[in-house]
Ligand code: HEC
Ligand code: HEC
Ligand code: HEC
């Protein structure tokens with residue numbers, strides 16, 4: 021597993037550095053480029069146990085600590101990295117090539133930048149873990165574009181990402197959350213609008 025993580029250009033940081041191997045718990049299903057999860061019944065923290073009970077993904081661990089705050093502070097637009105957001109259903113997550121548009125030249129002396137440069141040079145990419153999303157059994161469909169057109173702020177649904185490093189799941193996308201606003205804004209509330 022560590023070999024796979026190293027091959028993906030990162031340390032085994034998806035796993036608890038963990039003194040005891042029995043407390044190593046997966047942080048969700050493995051994504052392409054990430055090591056497969058090993059399930060144990062033990063959970064490393066009470067929070068993880070609660071997340072598990074509520075069938076909620078535990079806080080994801082990203083391949084590198086990506087600083088949203090730094091980028092938004094330098095006026096890089098959300099859409100620069102999440103370029104699908106005003107065009108269709110998915111916002112999209114940036115590939116390392118997008119990072120290198122700037123980091124070929126910017127901050128090239130910093131360790132994290134050297135890490136992503138090395139990854140790119142090996143033809144590898146960053147395997148970002150998803151923060152938001154629905155379980156398949158909820159059969160929910162979502163589409164960003166109509167919301168952006170209707171001028172719903174990113175922060176309404178994602179919290180203040182501009183102050184976060186890696187994105188935090190700070191807003192729960194429950195059915196009530198969606199339907200309340202649809203009622204207020206006279207957006208459609210038929211079941212089939214959101215469910216398939
Ligand atoms: C539009 C330009 C731009 C893009 C695209 C971009 N960055 Fe940056 N990034 C910057 C700027 C500007 C800074 C601040 C540099 C400084 O502190 O002088 C920065 C800083 C960083 C830092 C902090 C470096 C440090 O240790 O101080 C990290 C880490 C980083 N970027 C990672 C990424 C990753 C990963 C991506 C791709 C997902 C990315 N960046 C895409 C412009 C960009
Ligand atoms: C009306 C609520 C809403 C608004 C407004 C919104 N999002 Fe989202 N966003 C969601 C939901 C719900 C998901 C999970 C969708 C899924 O998995 O099907 C999501 C997922 C994402 C993702 C994960 C990757 C992907 O491809 O979808 C990113 C990145 C994202 N949003 C960025 C943004 C940005 C940037 C903005 C503002 C320009 C924004 N969102 C505005 C609700 C919203
Ligand atoms: C320089 C590139 C960059 C910019 C600019 C940027 N993001 Fe991100 N965003 C990322 C990367 C890389 C990730 C994956 C790591 C993480 O989850 O933090 C991400 C993840 C997210 C996620 C979590 C998606 C999911 O469900 O997995 C949300 C929500 C998000 N960004 C919203 C925003 C918003 C809102 C803005 C503008 C205020 C913004 N981002 C600006 C690069 C960027």
Ligand code: HEC
Nearest residue numbers: 161162163166170172176193197198201202205207213214
């Ligand atoms: C803050 C307000 C707000 C929230 C929260 C919100 N929406 Fe919306 N939604 C809107 C508005 C406004 C529209 C645009 C209606 C239009 O285009 O006339 C819309 C449109 C949509 C559409 C497209 C409808 C169509 O006509 O095809 C879908 C699907 C949708 N929303 C699903 C969701 C889901 C799922 C959530 C929760 C994760 C959600 N929305 C949360 C305000 C919101």
Ligand code: HEC
Nearest residue numbers: 154158160193194195198199202208209210211213214215
């Ligand atoms: C505006 C979007 C939207 C509309 C309209 C909508 N739902 Fe949902 N629904 C959701 C979301 C989002 C979830 C997922 C909640 C979660 O994961 O916590 C959900 C979850 C559910 C669930 C799973 C249990 C739960 O509450 O989490 C059921 C059952 C359900 N919806 C039925 C319906 C029915 C029946 C209608 C029509 C009367 C409807 N929904 C209309 C967005 C919507």
